[in-house]
Amino acid sequence: MNFEKVLKKATFLDPLKGFQEGGRECEVRTDPLTGRNSRILFFPLRELPEPDYEYLRKKDPGFCPFCPENIPKITPKFNPALFGSDRYRVGEAVCFPNAFPYDENGAVTVMTEKHFVPIDELTDKIIKDAISCCIEFLADVTNGQPEAVYQSINWNYLPDAGSSILHPHLQITASSIPTNYYSDVVKNIAVKGDDLFVRLVSEEQRLSERFLSRKEFFSWMLAFAPEGVFDVMAISHEYFKPSDLSGARLDELVNGICKSIKFISSKRIISYNMSLFFLLGNMHFIPHMRLCPRTTVPPLDTCEINYMKMLHNEPMSTMKPEMVAEEFRKYWI
Ligand SMILES: [Zn+2]
Numbered sequence: 001m002n003f004e005k006v007l008k009k010a011t012f013l014d015p016l017k018g019f020q021e022g023g024r025e026c027e028v029r030t031d032p033l034t035g036r037n038s039r040i041l042f043f044p045l046r047e048l049p050e051p052d053y054e055y056l057r058k059k060d061p062g063f064c065p066f067c068p069e070n071i072p073k074i075t076p077k078f079n080p081a082l083f084g085s086d087r088y089r090v091g092e093a094v095c096f097p098n099a100f101p102y103d104e105n106g107a108v109t110v111m112t113e114k115h116f117v118p119i120d121e122l123t124d125k126i127i128k129d130a131i132s133c134c135i136e137f138l139a140d141v142t143n144g145q146p147e148a149v150y151q152s153i154n155w156n157y158l159p160d161a162g163s164s165i166l167h168p169h170l171q172i173t174a175s176s177i178p179t180n181y182y183s184d185v186v187k188n189i190a191v192k193g194d195d196l197f198v199r200l201v202s203e204e205q206r207l208s209e210r211f212l213s214r215k216e217f218f219s220w221m222l223a224f225a226p227e228g229v230f231d232v233m234a235i236s237h238e239y240f241k242p243s244d245l246s247g248a249r250l251d252e253l254v255n256g257i258c259k260s261i262k263f264i265s266s267k268r269i270i271s272y273n274m275s276l277f278f279l280l281g282n283m284h285f286i287p288h289m290r291l292c293p294r295t296t297v298p299p300l301d302t303c304e305i306n307y308m309k310m311l312h313n314e315p316m317s318t319m320k321p322e323m324v325a326e327e328f329r330k331y332w333i
Contacts, residue, residue: 001203003224004030031225032200034184035191036313038225043318048268049298053118056159056166066110066167075099075108078137082144088136091129095137098171105141105148105174109133115167119157119265122168128254131245131276134172138242141174142280148174149280150182151242160271161294180313182279189284197286201235210325213256213332217249220256222321222328228273228292229304229317230324232260235288242278245287253289259331260291269293 006028014022027040065074076097077086088095092113098106111117111130134153141148151174156163163169178186189196201219204211212220212232223231234256245253257274264272271294279285296302308314 001032001199003032003203003207005224029225031223031227032192033188033196034181035188036184036225038227039308039314039316040226040320041316041318045318046298048295051119051268051270053270057116060116060166064115064165064167066108066165066169067115068113071096071110078107078140083137083140084143085136085140088133090133090136091125093126093130093133095133095172103173103175103177105145105172107134107137107172109137109170109172111168111170117168119261119270122258122261124251124254124258126168127257128250130168130170131250131254134170135242135245137172138174138278142241142243145174145176147176149282150175150178151278151280152179153276155272155274157274158271160296161273178279181275182277182285185285186279186282194284196284197235197288201237209322212325212329215252215256217252218256220332222325223290224321225315226292226317226319226321227290227315229269229295230293230319230321232256232291232328233288236286239283239286241280242287257289257291260328263328263331264293267293269295271295 007025008028009023009025011021011023013019016022025042029038029040030036031038064070071087071094075087076099078097080086093109093111095107095109098108109130112126117126131153138151141151152172154171154173156171157168158166193199201221204221204224205214205219210222210224212222214220218234218236220232220234223233234253240249261272272291273294274289274291276287276289277285278287295304297304308316
């Protein structure tokens with residue numbers, strides 16, 4: 001396993017040094033799973049301000065389709081010809097069809113009855129029940145539509161991460177067509193070998209630069225070439241079906257997600273994207289999760305996604321994954 005990176009240096013006459021010769025370096029890194037590039041900039045980090053929850057509360061329209069009194073009246077029900085339940089429920093979590101789907105099987109899981117849950121109040125139980133609820137939906141998809149093999153559980157937490165409703169919810173997709181992420185990883189497995197995931201985990205563990213912890217079911221690490229500010233990865237030690245994500249395996253995954261959320265919150269970031277990827281029937285595409293914090297940049301609340309990620313599909317970060325891992329590792333002891 002090769003972790004490919006190229007150090008780039010731009011030279012210029014630096015006004016901070018009286019226009020003497022100077023410059024800045026950056027790194028171009030290739031993600032071992034997707035084969036896509038990310039850039040690490042060596043840029044001074046600004047301390048983020050305290051999160052402004054009041055600002056969010058003031059903008060909240062007041063009516064929420066995901067609050068428990070509105071779900072039965074407003075949200076769609078699953079088609080009885082295809083699904084065993086009109087809505088799936090686990091604890092307070094409720095799963096129903098997405099009214100604005102991205103694919104033939106798009107669903108939403110409202111995670112809790114509470115309308116607004118700040119990042120520090122998200123518990124293991126909320127996340128575990130919500131994922132279990134998604135898994136029940138996916139099990140029925142798999143029974144009725146075996147061609148829908150590209151299955152993922154996704155989370156946009158709060159508006160900075162793309163959520164249009166404050167009420168915490170997951171989004172589930174099961175499709176016969178891969179997203180670009182799946183296509184890139186599958187192509188890369190064909191080039192780099194069937195054991196790509198296994199080699200990645202073993203090499204990350206050996207190097208210990210970005211590795212966080214090896215647990216019974218998953219290994220946890222920071223991605224070498226992050227998709228965002230930083231990129232926490234959990235890679236399973238073996239192939240499994242979504243319906244096998246239960247018991248101790250689910251507990252372990254949820255526990256790591258909660259640790260990741262706590263770490264993100266310690267950076268005064270309150271928003272993130274998460275995806276949990278499955279590819280049914282492909283034993284070489286190992287189930288894994290990626291979780292990236294999302295923030296805006298002060299003082300203008302500038303969106304962190306600019307033309308590079310938007311049009312070149314090339315993420316940038318000012319945080320070196322090795323340094324993030326060093327700090328985050330303390331949460332795993
Ligand atoms: Zn609500």
